[in-house]
Amino acid sequence: MPDPIRVGTRGSVLARTQAGTVRDALIAAGHPAELVIISTSGDKSMSPVEKIGVGVFTAELREAIRDDRVDVAVHSFKDLPTAAEPGLTIAAVPPRADARDALVARDGMTLGELPPGARVGTSAPRRVAQLRALGLGLDVQPLRGNLERRLGRIDAGELDAVILARAGLDRTDRTGLITETIDPLQMLPAPAQGALAVECRSGDEALVALVRRLDDPDTHAAVAAERAVLARLEAGCTAPVGALAEVVDSTGPDGAPVLELSVRAAAAAEDGGVVLRASRVGPVADAETLGRAIADELLARGAADLMAGTPGGAPESGVPG
Numbered sequence: 001m002p003d004p005i006r007v008g009t010r011g012s013v014l015a016r017t018q019a020g021t022v023r024d025a026l027i028a029a030g031h032p033a034e035l036v037i038i039s040t041s042g043d044k045s046m047s048p049v050e051k052i053g054v055g056v057f058t059a060e061l062r063e064a065i066r067d068d069r070v071d072v073a074v075h076s077f078k079d080l081p082t083a084a085e086p087g088l089t090i091a092a093v094p095p096r097a098d099a100r101d102a103l104v105a106r107d108g109m110t111l112g113e114l115p116p117g118a119r120v121g122t123s124a125p126r127r128v129a130q131l132r133a134l135g136l137g138l139d140v141q142p143l144r145g146n147l148e149r150r151l152g153r154i155d156a157g158e159l160d161a162v163i164l165a166r167a168g169l170d171r172t173d174r175t176g177l178i179t180e181t182i183d184p185l186q187m188l189p190a191p192a193q194g195a196l197a198v199e200c201r202s203g204d205e206a207l208v209a210l211v212r213r214l215d216d217p218d219t220h221a222a223v224a225a226e227r228a229v230l231a232r233l234e235a236g237c238t239a240p241v242g243a244l245a246e247v248v249d250s251t252g253p254d255g256a257p258v259l260e261l262s263v264r265a266a267a268a269a270e271d272g273g274v275v276l277r278a279s280r281v282g283p284v285a286d287a288e289t290l291g292r293a294i295a296d297e298l299l300a301r302g303a304a305d306l307m308a309g310t311p312g313g314a315p316e317s318g319v320p321g
């Protein structure tokens, strides 16, 4: 019996659940595997992510791979900075969960039913901007902490609603709390939201090859396009940038059915006064080129000035899950 593959994860319920799916897939592929929990300073701190800095949830997991305390690390892909990490390889992007944002509100309310002045918790500048742009007169309040703590703010009567990634709620069996899954037309999710990144040491060739079997090519292409938008806009994931790519059925020049990648993105001023949107459809193999072209269009239309002053480089909205 070979040594179990050590699968590194943060300690939150969501992180352990996500990493558990990777451990189970490795076991199903015939390889013993176990979770190793790495506690990160992002989990211990309650200060705004904008202050505690870049990749706070992912950097310490990466250290654990480098130090050979774990063999693979499972990240929420949207928390990974866009810069490549020397010596490490994202060997698999497993099938994505629902990429959309979700509203959890008291009394079963949807966004449109919340009265003006209702207190809605979210700290991600992307969500704040797109929420304000809806013009509903909501009172947007800062929100941090793990999923349990965030949801608790409604029960405590401190907030009327919170906005969270639907994937985090689905994966922790809380789908029933969702009062509205927010249409991407109203709010584009963060690049790579709902997707996982499974990372290994590049030199571990046999392990990289094994982990690659967990890869979902459609999700991988979609996430590549979304992150190309983000990278080109030189905005960290705290910036007000949303992007969503989907593999869709289309018709080729010869009339035969083909699959294409449909990519949409938005860049917003944090006060929600302006939201720029752009989209492209093209070959799945051109994912990154499509993403870059969208970013270039947004830049040509003034996205850089729009987002100026927003802190770059840090993960999205606080302690995940």
Ligand SMILES: NCc1[nH]cc(CCC(=O)O)c1CC(=O)O
Pocket: 076, 077, 078, 079, 163, 164, 165, 166, 167, 168, 192, 193, 194, 195, 196, 315, 316, 317, 318, 319, 320, 321
């Ligand atoms: N910003 C933190 C974060 N990172 C990943 C998730 C949820 C899972 C995912 O989107 O993959 C969350 C929580 C949230 O945004 O509500």
